[in-house]
Amino acid sequence: MYSNVHATIGTAFVLGTYSITKDETTTYIVGGLLGFLSHHYADRLGESKYPNYKEMAIHEGIPLLLFLLIAFLSDLTGFYLLGMLSSNLMDLIDKKAGLSLINRDKYPFGSFFPCHRKKPLIDFDLKTTKILSWSSVLLILIFYVYELVK
Secondary structure (H helix, E strand, O other): OOHHHHHHHHHHHHHHHHHHHOOHHHHHHHHHHHHHHHHHHHOOEEOOOOOOHHHHHHHHHHHHHHHHHHHHHOOOHHHHHHHHHHHHHHHHHHOHHHHHHHOOOOOOOOOOOHHHOOOOOEEOOHHHHHHHHHHHHHHHHHHHHHHHHO
8 A cells, every 4th residue: 555545544543542532642652553554454455556656646645744734734633644644653663764666776675564565456457546645635634624624
């Protein structure tokens, strides 16, 4: 799964924790942990590789920028960023903070986390991968609108 979908799942866990507990400290601990653990299960859903960086920038980069924009407009910016970081932490560690994506020979992928050593249960095609990315930013927008009207 690409980082945008992980970020949305992690943020859903963090915001869900806050809506239940109404306590920031508990949310940072429990929500952050749930966001981190969600990565393992989200990786059970595979993704299709983008044919080039341009297409990846369009279908992953733009939704990620929209996610960040919404996060910074929100009164709960810290929770959005916690969801994003905690849910992507396994990839940040195993992919050497993204350096593996740039040069796999010099910075090979790690496999510290078990989810990166297992084959996904489902491999989505490219169309579904794109739909998931755009749907995830739509879900983040729904969270933000809910926050505004609440």
